[in-house]
Amino acid sequence: MELDAAKAIGAGIACIGMGTAGIGLGHIFGNFLAGAIRNPAAADGQFGRLIFGFAITEAMGIFSLLIALILLFT
Amino acid sequence: MATDPIHQFRIIKLIPIQVGGVDLSFTNSALFMVLSVVTIAAFLLLATRKRALVPSRWQSSAEVIYEFMAQTLRENAGSEGMRFFPFVFSIFMFFLFGNSWGLFPYFFTYSAHIIVTGAMALVVILTVVIYGLYRHKLHFFRLFVPSDVPGALLPFVVVIEILSFLSRPISLSIRLFANMLAGHITIEVFAGFVIALASFGALGMFGAIFPLLATIALTALEFLVAALQAYVFAILTCLYLNDALHPSH
Numbered sequence: 001m002e003l004d005a006a007k008a009i010g011a012g013i014a015c016i017g018m019g020t021a022g023i024g025l026g027h028i029f030g031n032f033l034a035g036a037i038r039n040p041a042a043a044d045g046q047f048g049r050l051i052f053g054f055a056i057t058e059a060m061g062i063f064s065l066l067i068a069l070i071l072l073f074t
Numbered sequence: 075m076a077t078d079p080i081h082q083f084r085i086i087k088l089i090p091i092q093v094g095g096v097d098l099s100f101t102n103s104a105l106f107m108v109l110s111v112v113t114i115a116a117f118l119l120l121a122t123r124k125r126a127l128v129p130s131r132w133q134s135s136a137e138v139i140y141e142f143m144a145q146t147l148r149e150n151a152g153s154e155g156m157r158f159f160p161f162v163f164s165i166f167m168f169f170l171f172g173n174s175w176g177l178f179p180y181f182f183t184y185s186a187h188i189i190v191t192g193a194m195a196l197v198v199i200l201t202v203v204i205y206g207l208y209r210h211k212l213h214f215f216r217l218f219v220p221s222d223v224p225g226a227l228l229p230f231v232v233v234i235e236i237l238s239f240l241s242r243p244i245s246l247s248i249r250l251f252a253n254m255l256a257g258h259i260t261i262e263v264f265a266g267f268v269i270a271l272a273s274f275g276a277l278g279m280f281g282a283i284f285p286l287l288a289t290i291a292l293t294a295l296e297f298l299v300a301a302l303q304a305y306v307f308a309i310l311t312c313l314y315l316n317d318a319l320h321p322s323h
Contacts, residue, residue, distance in 0.1 A: 052306065
């Protein structure tokens with residue numbers, strides 16, 4: 001197989017990582033919403049932690065995007 | 075595609091300077107770092123010039139940003155951690171303003187280069203290690219030995235803890251770098267779609283509105299990501315400094 005073809009296939013496989021990051025993000029926000037509906041008064045206090053957790057999980061998805069971009073462009 | 079999306083990250087030497095064989099040119103990256111620092115200093119100094127007891131809007135915004143970062147550091151590193159406040163505040167403002175300035179057309183995002191974020195992450199981790207060793211001498215290595223672990227598992231847990239500590243500078247630098255890189259590449263790819271569709275004639279120009287709306291939405295998202303990633307870099311710095319100040323598990 002040519003190197004360019006193998007790199008393109010690898011970039012496509014790396015995109016699976018972004019899908020799993022999406023699952024993780026849905027998990028975080030779903031749990032936050034479930035808790036916020038039970039206890040709306042406490043929800044605003046935890047917003048900072050929610051955003052921090054979102055950023056850390058999103059970072060994993062972006063790492064896999066980085067691998068895909070490295071494979072495609074070098 | 076006319077230009078590939080990597081083209082926006084190239085370094086341009088504005089003023090070539092050679093000092094004994096070392097290339098110290100003033101590049102576009104340096105120019106935007108100077109712009110960020112000048113804007114931060116101007117904002118903070120001019121906003122708090124009057125020192126009114128009841129703050130005006132400008133002074134209030136400067137105080138809110140200061141208090142926000144001070145509260146984050148105090149919460150995560152304790153009141154002893156406040157000795158690092160100039161350090162953490164500088165990192166936060168540097169990346170906040172740098173990421174935000176990079177979103178204007180034709181402006182350069184210096185945090186989209188791994189060398190910049192890598193250097194800052196290295197400074198953070200070296201501060202943690204050196205201050206931890208200076209303050210606690212060899213007790214600093216208690217960080218890698220969690221308190222209640224069965225004896226048989228202890229060697230493996232210690233190795234895993236050391237590896238996860240060593241991965242901190244890598245993840246810290248790559249998180250900011252990859253977010254900035256991916257965001258700008260996505261905006262440029264969608265903008266390229268606008269040009270590509272509009273070149274198809276009247277129907278194409280009508281269809282080009284959709285990538286244009288997507289580009290606008292992505293730019294708004296990138297402003298959020300710029301602020302968020304600066305905040306995440308700062309709060310992770312606070313957490314790692316907490317490990318240097320209180321290394322017991």
